Amino acid sequence: MAKAKTNFTCNECGGIANKWTGQCPACGQWNSLQETIVESGNNRFSSPPQSLAQTAPVLSLADIEAIDVPRFGTGIEEFDRVLGGGLVPGGVVLIGGDPGIGKSTLLLQAMANISQIKKVLYVSGEESGAQIALRAKRLALDADDLKLQAEIQLEKILGTIAEHKPDVVVIDSIQTMYSDALSSAPGSVAQVRECAAQLTRTAKVTGVTIIMVGHVTKEGALAGPRVLEHIVDSVLYFEGDTHSSFRLVRAIKNRFGAVNELGVFAMTEKGLKGVSNPSALFLSQHGEQVAGSCVMVTQEGTRPLLVEIQALVDTSHLPNARRLSVGLEQNRLAMLLAVLHRHAGVAAFDQDVFINAVGGVKITEPAADLAVLLAINSSMRNKPLPKGLVVFGEVGLAGEIRPAPRGQERLREAAKLGFSIAMIPKSNAPKQAVEGLRVIPVERIDEALQKIRDIGDE
Structure with a gap:
């Protein structure tokens, strides 16, 4: 069998090099090149070319009506504060943090609250449905209306979104997802970039709010290409020691609110609770x-x-x-x-x-x-x-x-x-x-x- 052809992709800018060098030739970042398999021509980029989205008309800025972005709350005041007042229809949120710090717990609590008034789909690529149900029971959450899907294939997830038409979708986590259009393994630079781009396009076209969970590296940065942070609307980071009972959620990017906003939570037996007076x-x-x-x-x-x-x-x-x-x-x-x-x-x-x-x-x-x-x-x-x-x-x-x-x-x-x-x-x-x-x-x-x-x- 012939050896698969590979190239090297930069984690920071997504640039491609034919051979490994210590420095990325595109952005100049050191030690950021990772080996990836060169994709074959049978994918969505093959001829005839397919448009990613319908062509939008060209308008004058004066003809575009500036309206306030509608929001809806998550039922967790500190989480809403970091988001800039709540979630936005069609918005894409990326949440990163160390393993075990409380990302899935916080999102399960928020989605249980939202499911009382809106249609919510929780897609888990890391845990089975029984594990999530056990966690919801342990947290004493009223999540009877919360829809759950344990799936990692992107095309099946997009089909479920098109069929059920939820208002909010949680992807836990983006590093576990893969697309059939690419032959590389889940978690690779190409897969993470492609899955995030497809989900973002779905959010903008259909108006569904998508929340993606991202892994972090040992340096504390989000794993995968840096372009992942550029295509989403908001990037939130969990801070704090996993051995401490307190968690800090900081917004480092938010197109719909203030950056460097901080939410303070306390980890309890019933999940993460907002702290009303964090100065104490x-x-x-x-x-x-x-x-x-x-x-x-x-x-x-x-x-x-x-x-x-x-x-x-x-x-x-x-x-x-x-x-x-x-x-x-x-x-x-x-x-x-x-x-x-x-x-x-x-x-x-x-x-x-x-x-x-x-x-x-x-x-x-x-x-x-x-x-x-x-x-x-x-x-x-x-x-x-x-x-x-x-x-x-x-x-x-x-x-x-x-x-x-x-x-x-x-x-x-x-x-x-x-x-x-x-x-x-x-x-x-x-x-x-x-x-x-x-x-x-x-x-x-x-x-x-x-x-x-x-x-x-x-």
Whole structure:
């Protein structure tokens, strides 16, 4: 038997190379080429060519009526928040996360709620119908109207969708699906790309909402070609440790809502439950103020969250002092330590510095800079920060403290949770006083440290 002809496909851009090279010739990404079987001519691309969709008329933008996108809720408030208000007819959602983190559990809960008012089809390629029924029973879900199909062949799934005409379809998971038009194995780059494209086309033509579950690699990125994220409307990621009872769902792409929106869930015996006050999760319950702890207000999408930043500074016994950051960018920590030394005269070159964001949350915005530096300074002096203090602000290389977006919302959230002192950038100073909150505007990092000392001496 002749050996099947193969080529190499890039996971990032979908580019094709005849032989393996360390770098993709199309996008320049390193170590992203995977060997795939070259498909024969007997597929949907063979002659005569078949159109993927009917030709749409060319219209002027002024002739197109701009209407609000109708939505329908999932019955889970935190899930609706991450989706931007609910699911959209004809929308395609991709959900990724580590194995066992709760993707299938959350979707089964949501589909059980939606099935009360709409037709729902749950397609499982990883579990049998009996396993899903057992999970629904364990979660005590009212899912009598939920339609279930255990199938991995794309053409049969599309036939079921055309026959039953559901409003919502769940594909769990896209890596297990395969199309007869391709000879490669399920989970390969070609199969994942083809199945996702066909399902997306079905969603746009028929108006059915499709939710696809995606596997992740050991680096935490969605498995398969990167084009998978480009063709869908929304991409959601599960975050958090599988050993913890809390789960975070973050939107990194959403054509119908805000990106970086965050939903917080608690894993219970009855499934995932939304957390109404997530700030309480990220604040440690200290009996007394401790050194190296500073509370900041971060903005996750439209939601302000209070997160405790902890710092531990200890004398280093190694030639090169250690710099370790959990939940915050490590390179930014090194930069902030240089700013602290250059513009505030606080040297840490012979100290090991460890930074942690409590609760497993990942903070990507630079508004955490001021909280990190105050926590480090507090740990070095072994003196707690003033009780009831909350801070936010970006620190520049020149030592200036820059404003953060949505400062008013951050201050209102801090006041609502009982904080009494807020140290913020001067540009974020409110025009009207916030009830119960003493606002201290600062312009430079050395000024911020001096005012902290002054408050401590009061």
